[in-house]
Amino acid sequence: MTATTAAGVRPPFATVLVANRGEIALRIVRACRELGIRSVAVYTDIDASSPHVRAADVAISLGPSAERGYLDAARLIDAARAADADAVHPGYGFLSERPEFARLCTDAGLTFVGPSAETLAGLGEKLAARRAARAVGVAIVPGTLEAAPVSPEQMAGIIEIADRIGWPLLVKAAAGGGGRGMRRVDSKAELPGALATAAAEAEGAFGDGSVYLERLVEGARHVEVQLLGDAAGNVVALGERDCSVQRRHQKLVEEAPAPGLSTDVRRTLFDSAVKVAGAVGLQNAATAEFLVEPSGASWFLEVNARLQVEHGVTELVTGLDLVHEQLRLAAGEPLSQRVRDAGERAAEPDRHAIEVRISAEDPGRGFAPTPGLLTRWVSPAGPGVRVDAGVEEGTRVGADYDPLLAKLLVVAPDRPTALSRLSRALGEFDVGGLQTTIPFHRWLAKHEAFARGGVTLDFVATEWQPSDDRERARQQALRMAARAAMQAPDGGAPSILSPGTDGRSPPEPSGDRWGSAGRQDGVARWPTR
Amino acid sequence: MADAVTAADAMDGMTPLIRVATETDEPLELTMDELLALSDDRDPATIRPLDLRAGDRAAGIRRWEVVVDGWRFEVMSEDARRARLRDRARKGGASAGSHSRVTVRAQIPGRITRLFVQAGEGVEQGAPLLGVEAMKMENEVRSPRAGTIGRVLVSAGDRVELGQELVVVE
Numbered sequence: 001m002t003a004t005t006a007a008g009v010r011p012p013f014a015t016v017l018v019a020n021r022g023e024i025a026l027r028i029v030r031a032c033r034e035l036g037i038r039s040v041a042v043y044t045d046i047d048a049s050s051p052h053v054r055a056a057d058v059a060i061s062l063g064p065s066a067e068r069g070y071l072d073a074a075r076l077i078d079a080a081r082a083a084d085a086d087a088v089h090p091g092y093g094f095l096s097e098r099p100e101f102a103r104l105c106t107d108a109g110l111t112f113v114g115p116s117a118e119t120l121a122g123l124g125e126k127l128a129a130r131r132a133a134r135a136v137g138v139a140i141v142p143g144t145l146e147a148a149p150v151s152p153e154q155m156a157g158i159i160e161i162a163d164r165i166g167w168p169l170l171v172k173a174a175a176g177g178g179g180r181g182m183r184r185v186d187s188k189a190e191l192p193g194a195l196a197t198a199a200a201e202a203e204g205a206f207g208d209g210s211v212y213l214e215r216l217v218e219g220a221r222h223v224e225v226q227l228l229g230d231a232a233g234n235v236v237a238l239g240e241r242d243c244s245v246q247r248r249h250q251k252l253v254e255e256a257p258a259p260g261l262s263t264d265v266r267r268t269l270f271d272s273a274v275k276v277a278g279a280v281g282l283q284n285a286a287t288a289e290f291l292v293e294p295s296g297a298s299w300f301l302e303v304n305a306r307l308q309v310e311h312g313v314t315e316l317v318t319g320l321d322l323v324h325e326q327l328r329l330a331a332g333e334p335l336s337q338r339v340r341d342a343g344e345r346a347a348e349p350d351r352h353a354i355e356v357r358i359s360a361e362d363p364g365r366g367f368a369p370t371p372g373l374l375t376r377w378v379s380p381a382g383p384g385v386r387v388d389a390g391v392e393e394g395t396r397v398g399a400d401y402d403p404l405l406a407k408l409l410v411v412a413p414d415r416p417t418a419l420s421r422l423s424r425a426l427g428e429f430d431v432g433g434l435q436t437t438i439p440f441h442r443w444l445a446k447h448e449a450f451a452r453g454g455v456t457l458d459f460v461a462t463e464w465q466p467s468d469d470r471e472r473a474r475q476q477a478l479r480m481a482a483r484a485a486m487q488a489p490d491g492g493a494p495s496i497l498s499p500g501t502d503g504r505s506p507p508e509p510s511g512d513r514w515g516s517a518g519r520q521d522g523v524a525r526w527p528t529r
Numbered sequence: 530m531a532d533a534v535t536a537a538d539a540m541d542g543m544t545p546l547i548r549v550a551t552e553t554d555e556p557l558e559l560t561m562d563e564l565l566a567l568s569d570d571r572d573p574a575t576i577r578p579l580d581l582r583a584g585d586r587a588a589g590i591r592r593w594e595v596v597v598d599g600w601r602f603e604v605m606s607e608d609a610r611r612a613r614l615r616d617r618a619r620k621g622g623a624s625a626g627s628h629s630r631v632t633v634r635a636q637i638p639g640r641i642t643r644l645f646v647q648a649g650e651g652v653e654q655g656a657p658l659l660g661v662e663a664m665k666m667e668n669e670v671r672s673p674r675a676g677t678i679g680r681v682l683v684s685a686g687d688r689v690e691l692g693q694e695l696v697v698v699e
């Protein structure tokens with residue numbers, strides 16, 4: 001098939017299978033549509049009516065098991081073959097960084113849209129990545145380069161090493177990610193226990209109990225660099241993202257550029273990231289993560305060899321479409337001039353983008369998951385606003401998958417404008433049926449320290465105390481329910497109020513006065529500040 | 530006639546007209562004056578009626594979903610006089626023995642990962658009872674008050690639905 005897009009460009013592939021679900025599957029399907037590529041969605045039973053399934057040209061069932069579903073490599077390969085696909089895009093999470101899956105694709109004659117199986121294997125092993133970075137002269141967070149022994153007999157040796165690294169430190173899983181298999185250790189006495197529990201947790205989560213030690217860099221920010229690489233070994237850094245607003249190692253908010261970072265620090269980060277990428281033979285898209293201290297000193301953490309959840313902020317700042325670029329690179333094309341130009345400009349960005357993750361979690365109860373039925377879903381729009389959502393009204397949010405519902409992204413010429421745009425957009429969000437993380441983001445968008453920029457990784461743990469905020473909202477909710485019950489006559493509550501009876505009607509600029517408010521679609525909307 | 534008098538009383542701005550409550554916190558009774566005071570209510574908010582539950586209609590109860598500043602609440606509303614009468618009846622008829630029993634229910638559907646307690650064991654308020662895994666995260670269910678574990682109704686590995694009974698604290 002030699003179809004071309006409306007613009008007459010030849011698509012990099014004829015058919016691509018998207019081995020993922022939710023917002024990222026839809027985002028990749030959209031990119032395929034734009035490039036004239038036939039897209040194949042896959043789904044487990046509970047996702048059968050999801051937006052990503054309807055958006056694709058073809059959809060193939062992975063069967064009833066929600067647990068196995070998107071992790072069932074053999075079944076995905078079969079689906080790709082059945083749909084006559086020539087490539088597989090893994091998205092993020094699930095199988096995206098599993099070298100075995102990349103190899104299975106290649107063996108089946110399918111192009112894996114991502115780095116090679118060898119690169120994935122090298123980067124998935126955090127210790128190998130640390131050694132590779134050090135070998136090319138990039139500063140790594142001080143710590144061990146080999147797995148730490150966890151047996152009691154070897155404890156004296158490891159404590160001596162820990163003393164040299166310095167306290168407090170972190171025990172981390174060599175195969176890890178997402179905070180699992182990670183423990184903070186403040187003193188010698190805690191080390192043996194922390195090593196044992198971290199190793200057990202890592203074994204359970206990743207099937208590999210290797211752990212290592214790393215100094216805990218306090219007062220640091222998480223800054224990461226977006227990379228793209230081609231088959232000839234050229235790698236370009238497309239700018240950084242600051243992801244310091246985290247809760248227990250889970251990112252909540254990401255922005256680009258990192259506020260207050262000097263051009264010099266930025267260039268140093270880009271150089272380091274490109275060096276590490278070169279050392280591991282990176283192709284396609286990846287992200288190098290660093291800790292940045294207030295002094296500007298930076299330490300390499302690890303490379304994520306896939307498209308990141310937060311790739312959109314880089315797209316908004318650079319104007320590129322990273323999924324388009326991924327697909328072209330996977331098809332063997334060299335880095336385009338457009339990408340190289342964006343790399344040239346990356347150290348001096350001329351706009352600011354912020355992303356907030358809208359999840360089915362209750363920020364008032366330690367971000368506990370809140371699965372349920374989305375009875376209403378109206379997302380914001382307007383200038384500088386992008387919403388990547390994997391849900392819609394009527395979606396049942398289950399407990400089987402990640403609680404991410406959507407990403408709200410805003411872009412503006414500068415950070416203050418981006419922040420007020422974020423506030424405006426969050427106010428337009430209208431979600432019913434379950435609690436989301438929106439109150440956290442509304443609080444953050446108005447927070448003085450966040451507005452100044454440069455908050456550190458401990459920000460959420462020390463600053464987020466939602467009880468007063470929530471209680472104020474609850475009092476208003478009670479008053480609103482009381483008024484609504486008084487106005488709407490059916491249902492048993494007395495109806496003795498009418499609009500303007502005593503000249504004390506509320507000042508409502510929208511004009512929907514008392515009497516009509518309750519009847520309008522059963523929905524009353526109070527004025528925005 | 531009685532209704533007319535009550536309505537006039539209510540309009541004096543001091544007699545509670547309506548009682549509203551969320552499930553976990555203290556209810557609130559509001560007078561006409563309080564209902565009309567909009568001064569604090571400036572945050573973006575939406576309100577929608579929710580489906581009634583069994584017995585609501587007979588009891589004159591209505592339910593609402595209110596979202597204020599992103600915080601979501603399910604609020605029930607009822608006539609304040611009726612609510613007070615019911616409180617009085619309940620207080621009179623409460624049987625000894627049952628008042629101290631609390632059944633802990635699942636707040637989220639998921640899988641039981643661990644049990645920290647067994648029947649007969651004493652617990653403090655806030656003590657972890659069991660772990661529920663949902664969306665790849667483990668959440669600890671804690672005891673709502675001090676007491677003795679009466680019954681444990683689930684085992685590790687069980688899948689539980691929203692509202693399912695987990696543990697009885699006596």
